[in-house]
Every structure is written in structure tokens, then in C-alpha cells.
Amino acid sequence: MSEDLGVQVxxxxxKRKMKQKDLADLVGISNAYLSDIIRGRKDGPKAQEHIKHIQKILDI
Structure with a gap:
């Protein structure tokens, strides 16, 4: 995930008073994996699918 997208997330x-764990639960992944995606440590095809899901959930 690009740095700007991490900032947007x-x-x-x-703004929504959500915790990262809440978002991870909505996406269906672990909090640690979500953190890796946000920080750009995971960027493979599966992570890209999760990024699209995250963007849809947060409307960004």
C-alpha cells in the first residue's frame, strides 16, 4: 500500500472512531496482516485484493 493510502486509512x-482491529475484522484478516499491508510490507496479489476491499469499506 502506498504511503498516502496508509495515511488515508x-x-x-x-474520523470513524474505528480501531484497526475493527477494520481487520471487517476485511476478514488478522490485525497483524492488516498492519503489514498498511505499512507496505505486504503487497502481493492477495494483499492487493485486500487493499481494494479496504478502500471499498472506507470509501477512499
Whole structure:
């Protein structure tokens, strides 16, 4: 995930008063895996699918 997208995700979570764990539960992945995606440590095809899902959930 690009750095800007990571910032957008964190910003949306803050605005919605959501925790990262809440988002991970909605996406159906672990909190640790979500953190890796947000930080750009995971960027394979499966992570890209999760990124699209995250964007849809947060409307970004």
C-alpha cells in the first residue's frame, strides 16, 4: 500500500472512531496482516485484493 493510502486509512479510521482491529475484522484478516499491508510490507496479489476491499469499506 502506498504511503498516502496508509495515511488515508489511518485518517478514516480516526474520523470513524474505528480501531484497526475493527477494520481487520471487517476485511476478514488478522490485525497483524492488516498492519503489514498498511505499512507496505505486504503487497502481493492477495494483499492487493485486500487493499481494494479496504478502500471499498472506507470509501477512499
Amino acid at each position: 489511518r485518517s478514516e479510521l480516526f
